[in-house]
Amino acid sequence: MRLKFTKMHGLGNDFMVVDGVTQNVELQESLIEQWADRNFGIGFDQLLLVEPPSRPDRDFRYRIFNADGSEVENCGNGARCFARFVLDNKLIDSPLIRVETAGGDLELNVQPDGQVTVNMGRPRLRPEKIPFNATERANLYPLVVDGQTLQISAVSMGNPHSVLKVDSVAQAPVATLGPLIESHSDFPQRVNAGFMEIVDRNNIRLRVFERGVGETLACGTGACAAVVAGILNGWLDHKVAVELPGGSVVIEWPGDGNVMMTGPAASVFEGYIDTHQSYSLGRSEGVSV
Numbered sequence: 001m002r003l004k005f006t007k008m009h010g011l012g013n014d015f016m017v018v019d020g021v022t023q024n025v026e027l028q029e030s031l032i033e034q035w036a037d038r039n040f041g042i043g044f045d046q047l048l049l050v051e052p053p054s055r056p057d058r059d060f061r062y063r064i065f066n067a068d069g070s071e072v073e074n075c076g077n078g079a080r081c082f083a084r085f086v087l088d089n090k091l092i093d094s095p096l097i098r099v100e101t102a103g104g105d106l107e108l109n110v111q112p113d114g115q116v117t118v119n120m121g122r123p124r125l126r127p128e129k130i131p132f133n134a135t136e137r138a139n140l141y142p143l144v145v146d147g148q149t150l151q152i153s154a155v156s157m158g159n160p161h162s163v164l165k166v167d168s169v170a171q172a173p174v175a176t177l178g179p180l181i182e183s184h185s186d187f188p189q190r191v192n193a194g195f196m197e198i199v200d201r202n203n204i205r206l207r208v209f210e211r212g213v214g215e216t217l218a219c220g221t222g223a224c225a226a227v228v229a230g231i232l233n234g235w236l237d238h239k240v241a242v243e244l245p246g247g248s249v250v251i252e253w254p255g256d257g258n259v260m261m262t263g264p265a266a267s268v269f270e271g272y273i274d275t276h277q278s279y280s281l282g283r284s285e286g287v288s289v
């Protein structure tokens with residue numbers, strides 16, 4: 001079957017977006033992993049599947065699959081691209097879009113200038129809701145990684161995030177600590193590992209080693225989690241510009257209630273792929289002559 005898709009990105013966090021409303025789509029984890037490969041496939045951080053809603057008070061359901069094929073609960077940059085996609089493809093004609101995800105409900109609003117504001121819902125802070133192994137909720141938790149005890153914050157935006165404050169994101173050991181935090185046993189469903197540099201009370205820099213992907217150029221839910229952690233720890237005010245390697249996004253959180261995110265979404269190209277085509281991801285063993 002030929003499957004139509006659109007390649008999109010939010011601040012360089014890139015997606016294969018698939019219309020599962022007008023197309024009959026059946027996805028396999030192994031195919032997603034193949035398609036995500038940047039040499040043997042299309043190449044993306046996440047695949048976003050747009051489906052009809054399961055409830056009358058929602059316009060769509062939106063499912064998110066990491067590059068390793070794992071299905072996850074939420075994707076902030078993806079939500080902005082989702083909104084752009086359903087409008088561009090005339091699946092809805094209202095700039096106000098109500099979405100259900102595995103991690104909770106989102107409300108999206110596409111502004112006239114193309115920026116998209118997303119109500120990302122309430123952050124989840126209780127350890128059992130993240131999930132994170134801790135006996136009680138705290139703003140900072142000790143996490144023993146590679147023989148050192150880090151002080152991290154743990155926040156869920158539907159998906160789990162660890163936030164580590166660092167002096168400089170440029171110098172942060174993302175490549176070494178990122179995977180160790182991502183797979184740490186205190187996060188039973190693994191975790192997205194954020195590294196946050198406080199510039200001032202209204203500006204941070206952030207890098208994220210994403211669960212199931214690795215370091216991405218941007219992470220919307222990671223930006224939300226970092227700002228929530230910074231506000232809870234008294235380091236940030238309630239409106240923060242988050243500078244990620246791929247660009248900036250604005251996060252607002254009054255200290256309780258919903259987190260609001262505003263940022264861009266871009267379409268790059270449309271394409272088709274044969275869902276029955278499969279190939280090995282292994283580098284060829286070479287040919288024998």
Ligand SMILES: N[C@H](CCC[C@H](N)C(=O)O)C(=O)O
Binds near residue numbers: 013066
């Ligand atoms: N890039 C996404 C986050 C994907 C989260 C995924 N890596 C997970 O396992 O939760 C964002 O903009 O929020």
